[in-house]
Amino acid sequence: MIRAKYGTQDALETEDVSLTFESFQHQNGTLYTCFTQNGIRMYFDDEKGIVPFPEELYSQGKFILTYSESDKTFENVQDESIGTATHLENYRTSSLYIPGKGMVMTYIFEERMNVCKYYDSDSGAWLILPLLWEMNLDFILHRVQQVKKAVPAITDYKEILAALRLCNYDSDEVISMFYAMFGDSLGSTINGQQDFDPVILQRDLAKKEKQLEHLAKTLQEKETELENMHSKYRYLEEEKHLLIQRTEILNDKVAKLQYEHDKYLKEINDIKSQNVKITNSMKNHLPLRKDLLPKMLSEARQLYAANHQLRVLTAGSLSEMGLFIERLKNTVVNMRSSTKEIEEIRALYQRETLERKLLYNQLQELRGNIRVFCRCRLDDGKGGHLEFPTEEEIIVNQNGNRKRFRFDQVFLPQCTQEDVFEGTLPIIKSCVDGYNVCILAYGQTGSGKTYTMMGNEQKPGVNIRSIRELLHICQERDNIKYILKISMLEIYNENVCDLLSQNGKQLEIRSQGKTVTVQGLTEIEVLTEDDIKNTILFGEKNRTVASTKMNTESSRSHLMVILRLNGVDNISGAVSSSTLTLCDLAGSERISKTEAAGQRLVEAAAINKSLTALGQVFTALKTNSMHVPYRNSKLTHLLQPSLSGQAKACVFVNISPDKKDIGETISSLQFGSSIQQIALGKPTPHLSNMKNGQ
Numbered sequence: 135m136i137r138a139k140y141g142t143q144d145a146l147e148t149e150d151v152s153l154t155f156e157s158f159q160h161q162n163g164t165l166y167t168c169f170t171q172n173g174i175r176m177y178f179d180d181e182k183g184i185v186p187f188p189e190e191l192y193s194q195g196k197f198i199l200t201y202s203e204s205d206k207t208f209e210n211v212q213d214e215s216i217g218t219a220t221h222l223e224n225y226r227t228s229s230l231y232i233p234g235k236g237m238v239m240t241y242i243f244e245e246r247m248n249v250c251k252y253y254d255s256d257s258g259a260w261l262i263l264p265l266l267w268e269m270n271l272d273f274i275l276h277r278v279q280q281v282k283k284a285v286p287a288i289t290d291y292k293e294i295l296a297a298l299r300l301c302n303y304d305s306d307e308v309i310s311m312f313y314a315m316f317g318d319s320l321g322s323t324i325n326g327q328q329d330f331d332p333v334i335l336q337r338d339l340a341k342k343e344k345q346l347e348h349l350a351k352t353l354q355e356k357e358t359e360l361e362n363m364h365s366k367y368r369y370l371e372e373e374k375h376l377l378i379q380r381t382e383i384l385n386d387k388v389a390k391l392q393y394e395h396d397k398y399l400k401e402i403n404d405i406k407s408q409n410v411k412i413t414n415s416m417k418n419h420l421p422l423r424k425d426l427l428p429k430m431l432s433e434a435r436q437l438y439a440a441n442h443q444l445r446v447l448t449a450g451s452l453s454e455m456g457l458f459i460e461r462l463k464n465t466v467v468n469m470r471s472s473t474k475e476i477e478e479i480r481a482l483y484q485r486e487t488l489e490r491k492l493l494y495n496q497l498q499e500l501r502g503n504i505r506v507f508c509r510c511r512l513d514d515g516k517g518g519h520l521e522f523p524t525e526e527e528i529i530v531n532q533n534g535n536r537k538r539f540r541f542d543q544v545f546l547p548q549c550t551q552e553d554v555f556e557g558t559l560p561i562i563k564s565c566v567d568g569y570n571v572c573i574l575a576y577g578q579t580g581s582g583k584t585y586t587m588m589g590n591e592q593k594p595g596v597n598i599r600s601i602r603e604l605l606h607i608c609q610e611r612d613n614i615k616y617i618l619k620i621s622m623l624e625i626y627n628e629n630v631c632d633l634l635s636q637n638g639k640q641l642e643i644r645s646q647g648k649t650v651t652v653q654g655l656t657e658i659e660v661l662t663e664d665d666i667k668n669t670i671l672f673g674e675k676n677r678t679v680a681s682t683k684m685n686t687e688s689s690r691s692h693l694m695v696i697l698r699l700n701g702v703d704n705i706s707g708a709v710s711s712s713t714l715t716l717c718d719l720a721g722s723e724r725i726s727k728t729e730a731a732g733q734r735l736v737e738a739a740a741i742n743k744s745l746t747a748l749g750q751v752f753t754a755l756k757t758n759s760m761h762v763p764y765r766n767s768k769l770t771h772l773l774q775p776s777l778s779g780q781a782k783a784c785v786f787v788n789i790s791p792d793k794k795d796i797g798e799t800i801s802s803l804q805f806g807s808s809i810q811q812i813a814l815g816k817p818t819p820h821l822s823n824m825k826n827g828q
């Protein structure tokens with residue numbers, strides 16, 4: 135990808151005429167969106183609309199930083215040196231100089247996670263000290279060096295720091311943990327970087343996929359073999375039955391012939407001795423004369439021969455039956471061992487599936503469960519203030535003040551829809567493994583959110599591409615039967631509207647435990663690519679009709695396309711359920727004071743509320759807070775399953791290349807870079823990999 139300085143003109147001073155919203159956090163968790171109008175602080179009430187902020191609430195909570203107050207966040211710290219740490223008596227307490235924040239106290243709390251935190255007075259929350267900063271605390275640096283000295287094979291200090299966090303900063307425990315895990319191999323093979331290289335993981339994953347494919351094939355072959363054996367068994371059973379019947383008939387015949395033969399012999403003997411008493415049966419043979427004897431003797435011989443023949447036949451039939459029974463026994467033995475083999479392969483398959491899932495998860499975790507991408511809209515020649523020094527960085531030059539932001543990836547204006555989709559693909563794929571996945575597009579109106587998510591007929595965006603991809607993956611996985619269902623909704627002024635129902639009905643959100651549902655939301659099953667396109671087209675049409683009716687713009691509402699994926703593994707019987715939530719957020723721009731009235735003001739307050747709530751959720755996730763305030767807005771409430779637990783998220787920060795938009799661009803980049811730190815704050819992914827590799 136070519137990196138270049140983007141344009142040459144100097145930045146323009148942007149006039150700040152926008153309305154500033156403030157967010158008030160009540161101690162009961164409620165979030166109020168306030169602003170000042172004619173010297174009176176007002177707030178937006180979901181039912182009453184815009185009303186003055188009640189005096190009594192001041193003592194029941196505090197004002198917090200909103201997503202748009204750009205100058206107070208600490209993104210500048212990223213490329214400045216950190217300053218010096220002061221070691222205090224109790225090693226759990228220390229202090230650190232952070233530019234823009236001054237001297238901050240740091241603490242290690244003994245709680246759910248033993249991590250070093252500092253109190254951020256701007257957001258009023260305890261934040262996890264990023265690993266980078268933590269290294270500047272003397273006692274931590276000292277412990278890292280202790281571990282490094284004892285275990286020189288582990289060269290990545292982030293590994294050591296993460297391990298220290300896990301072991302409550304006890305270096306001895308970390309050293310023994312490393313030795314317990316790797317033993318003798320420690321000196322030769324363990325090198326943090328090498329073992330946890332995403333490329334290596336990716337390779338392992340590909341290997342695992344191949345193994346799985348092979349196992350599934352073997353399993354299928356074995357099952358066909360077993361099925362064949364079953365039909366052979368059934369055939370042999372039938373044959374055995376027929377043979378028994380045939381032998382019984384033959385035995386009967388032999389007995390009858392023997393009887394006839396004996397009777398004949400007796401008659402012959404009687405005639406020979408001429409002392410025959412005339413019996414009823416003999417009347418048929420009358421008149422009895424000695425000259426009949428030769429004929430009777432010949433018949434008796436014939437009877438004997440027939441009897442003999444039948445006996446041979448019966449003996450043959452019996453030995454044939456013996457052979458059949460032997461074959462039947464073998465088949466049963468083979469069937470038993472095949473069934474056992476199938477059970478073993480099935481167990482192996484289950485284990486491999488799990489391992490593959492873990493590997494995939496580790497790879498994603500290594501890259502961060504929340505990935506943040508920046509995409510700059512196509513250049514229209516009005517820029518000059520943006521630079522793209524590397525694939526992960528963007529610099530905004532505002533009147534000579536250069537601000538640098540770092541993301542998982544920065545997409546240049548000339549990047550194609552394919553390039554962008556490629557970046558999201560690994561996360562999207564994990565949806566078929568049962569993870570909830572969420573993709574959000576954040577940015578001011580006109581920055582390219584809809585282009586990124588929806589795209590157009592010729593250049594479809596992430597929405598169509600990802601659903602299409604999932605449909606293909608599901609169709610390719612023969613062993614799992616998937617059902618894919620799409621719903622589409624819009625959140626406008628804190629109201630949820632179904633876009634796939636004819637009448638665009640408004641819906642309520644219900645939650646039970648960790649499950650969040652929208653009551654009565656229409657779901658349409660998709661089987662083909664055409665189904666996807668037609669469904670989304672129908673939803674978009676409904677959205678246009680609704681916005682025309684309400685005389686508003688689609689950019690003032692959040693759009694969500696939700697794909698629900700239910701799968702049943704035919705082999706293991708495992709059931710998976712996950713959702714892919716694709717969200718085109720409302721424009722994040724501040725509105726100007728002249729516009730601040732009526733419907734526009736209500737819309738702006740509702741957008742501010744939901745985007746602030748989104749920022750709060752990310753902050754709570756970042757600080758590993760016990761309480762994540764999902765319920766502060768409809769948007770975050772709906773996104774809860776996709777932004778919690780083992781869910782994976784991908785946020786696009788869309789920016790405009792126009793110089794006039796520089797203020798909003800910085801604000802959006804700050805929002806994105808504060809989310810980016812969530813991935814940095816996660817301490818354990820490398821270690822979990824080490825454990826598995828034991």
Ligand SMILES: Nc1ncnc2c1ncn2[C@@H]1O[C@H](COP(=O)(O)OP(=O)(O)OP(=O)(O)O)[C@@H](O)[C@H]1O
Pocket residue numbers: 510511512547577578579580581582583584585586688689690720721788
């Ligand atoms: N990367 C891009 N390449 C080409 N055209 C783009 C790109 N990004 C955006 N555009 C075009 O710029 C215009 C504005 O983009 P878009 O409508 O996606 O912005 P938006 O942020 O979604 O705005 P809104 O909030 O109004 O929906 C559209 O005409 C879109 O086609």
